Amino acid sequence: MMGTQLPLNGIRIADFSWVGAGPFLTKPLADHGADVIKVESRTRVDPIRSMAPFRDGVAGVERSGYFANRNTSKRSICLDLKDSRGRELALRLIAVSDVVVNNFSPGTMDRLGLGYDDARVVRPDVVYLEMPMMGTEGPHRDCRGYGLTIAAAGGLLGLSGYPDRPPVGTGTNYPDHVPNPLHGAVAVLAALRKRRRTGQGEYIELAQLESTVNAIGPAVVAAARGEPVGPAGNDDAVAAPHGVYPCAGEDNWCAMAVFDDNQWAATRLVLGAVDWAHHAQFDTVDGRRRDRADLDRLIARATVGWDADRLATALTTRGVAASAVRHADDLVGRDPQLRARGHWVTLHHPVMGPSIYDRTPYRFSATPGCLRTPAPLLGADSRDVCTQLLGLPDDTYEALEQQKVVG
Template sequence: MSAVPGPLAGIRIADFSWIGAGSFTTKLFADFGADVIKVETSLHMDTLRSTPPFKDGVRGAERSGYFADRNSSKRGIRLNIKHPRGLDIARRLIACSDIAVNNFRPGVMERLGLGYAAACAIRPDIVYLAMSMQGSEGPHAGYVGFGLTIGALSGIHYASGVADRPPAGTNTNYPDHVPNPTHAAFAVLAALNYRRRTGLGQYIDLAQTEPTVALQGPAMIDFAVNGHIAARCGNDHPVWVPHGVFACAGDDRWIAIAVQDDAQWQALATCLALDGQRCAQWSIAEMRRAHRGEIANWLAAVTLERDAFHLMQQLQRAGVPAGVVQDARDLIEHDPQLAHRGHWQYLTHPEMGPTLYNNVPFQLSRTPGRLSRPAPLLGQHTEQVCTELLGLSVQEVAELAALGVFE
């Protein structure tokens, strides 16, 4: 691992967030050198700690691979903020932090005494990120939701599925993994840059539905311009034909193929030895769109006899967009590009032992960032943070623990 400090070294985050989007946002900062201190309580643990997959299939608060991957490089403290002395500890943590993050519904942090106004009173230049589902104001501001809810509200689920069946959804919470963590991180970096120039902090009000709606750009524009509501089309495409996922030889092996123009069609037809008459009949895009079902049936019959990886390489060499539909084993054990970039990293977790993590998702040439530690155990760094950062003695920590402050 590189010993070069990350580009965010010297930045500290008081991380009150939990579950997906908030944890992923602060993970990005932690992996690039920020001191992220995750605040938890055993009275109401982060839901990800009880979310599979679990190491060796054994459930436990310290055994969730999902939690581990979203919380690498962080320190963790256990703190009962509802206890007056616990609230005091939280305030002291904010006082020595550059950023405070939460993804609760509006009003929760205010009722706890840790809203933006309270944080500003403690540290006037604080950058305060609030990631509620629909923002701090408006008719739906008080609603609580998760990635699945946001996916439905933002139209992703409406667009997912095939034309003659109800919406299928996505089977993963895209809002937690893609739009919201990245938009939130950008907003925080922008606010930090503003503070560097002016000395002023600010409140960031991120409504998680809004970055997710941005994923629906073409559908939104189609309605705004044409009054047309885009229909579900499965793996099909309104213009490119053929376009879909086709079964290959072997157990549950598939390939994705997309033909964008006539030249790619000719290359596909040549590679797969389509007879000359049908090749000529479908050589023009308009004719392919008119016969999309027939073309899909022909292609599915051909690919079923082919090895997915060999066919992908053959088609790519011919200039046809094609890719194997990879599963988890393919990605971890066989993907040469991910291996070359060192995407998969093993860190030794105190309970789970050597555990697989996603490495940082982009590489900086001078300050590359790294996974500095595995996800914290619940409250693992409580004493360290309280004594080394907040100035408490070991005896004071023990006394507070006896009072239930660190539950």
Template structure:
């Protein structure tokens, strides 16, 4: 097997639950030796999250936990035990990276603030991933992916007009922006250390990568004076663009028509129904103006199809489509 890019890099990993565990998993998948530290008195609570292997509940049977912690080694240490610090000190001395996603103050109570860890390992890369960063008026706020999505406005924008926010269906900040930003920052720090011999303190406030997802939303406000609102599955200018029913119970397909060519291909697959053959609908602006009408017609048409069959047929004709 070829040597992986991060082979030889060791991480003492105090992260747990969501974004932190995903960040170190990314590094582990690229060859880093990640040693996950859990308290023997308080295991990572994700261990008790379903689904479980064979449907049997247990601390080593959670698929949710395994998804975030594959490729790692682990050890349980009671950090309040008198000998705990000595063990951790030896481990850090042999590590390149120390990672945590605790609220500020927890690592300090362990005796493992950045300055203390630097005395053990002067060129350490220290990754701290709290919700609001290590300083500022809200730095002690505790939060998870769902609360970050709500705080930043992501939840508000993800829903149907006039209804309660639906959210993204999962804690999106935990899965994409925050672990990916953290992993990228660690890679940059490793490169810096290779060139200069210096370690780094990475203070990643998890609200900030989540806000970065909303760049166009903020530009729309500051440049155009337009405050964006929830718009469900609609696109800003393209139509039809949404999720439509198919044969069976709760079977759906997502279809995105972004230009006139894709519209022509869509109606060809559907057999050129009368409602779609109006000359004006060849233009994107006309389709967008009548998007609600088109959604209703398209939903009636897709309901006669098996979702997978329609998806493959549309994709073969160059129309973006996917089974939900």
């Protein structure tokens, strides 16, 4: 798709962020047309470039599928920001950018001479987003961390797992992939909208702790009322049964959520002639919730002989929410819904070759986003950005490259 058809065409973002939340914030903006220039370092390489999975199991900064999936449609330049000439080039990039993004600890960009006050000298209407873990104020402002520790600090791990067992993670760095980039992207787009109306830029401080806390609203409300809050496993405040039940074969499961008595009647019909399903204790939602441990045990006995997909289909056709539990290999190779929607996109990466990527999950009718390019190689666009965008003469660029200021 031509870039002129994309909704964010003409917006440029100087992206100093790394690891998870920042790059995943700028990815959808890039996929929808923004010129996202990822500012990287050869001496402090973005850690996600060194994270598995690697193509063919061979590690390398250009072989991480994790990095590749989070950085489509972007360009990459390498600058030595400890060198005054590298910082000057960074300021020149900011001067021609609409947005600056970073997720460093408070004060890091200021110490480099690239903070908001420095940025608005060269670009008065810049939209400048900082994403420190704890924010720029408060007793814990200098704490640093990643998805797991943010999930712990923000209360997610206090709700995960089962009662009387240690907290468990979510299986992914949830704050890095959902609340933090979501809130950050909305904030950037809102500030750009305001700038279009007023001509004024904006400084945005997004504390990743606070956007994570936003994800546990019901628990916070309950705690404020003095109600006990803690891990509940798969239990739900309304539905019963509400859980994941074993099916035929190894590690096959079906999730189901039954919210009312009509759905329970449909569930009983699917499970067949099991005497316990008609016990009076299970006739109402309150009764099923009160005796949910017994109910879960009995349902598990009934589902263990079912194929997970067949059980889910039988339930959903009768109005009961259900799904077989999918593993990643199921989603990539066998999921008919994702295949029908064309979710998986193959791009040719210069080192990894043909590689699959997630397509943008929302579809615009007139200006749909697209994965324009695979993730960039480290510093792949340094020359083009420095000479064509920033106006550096070729010989000057080559001298700075030899001195490892750029490259």
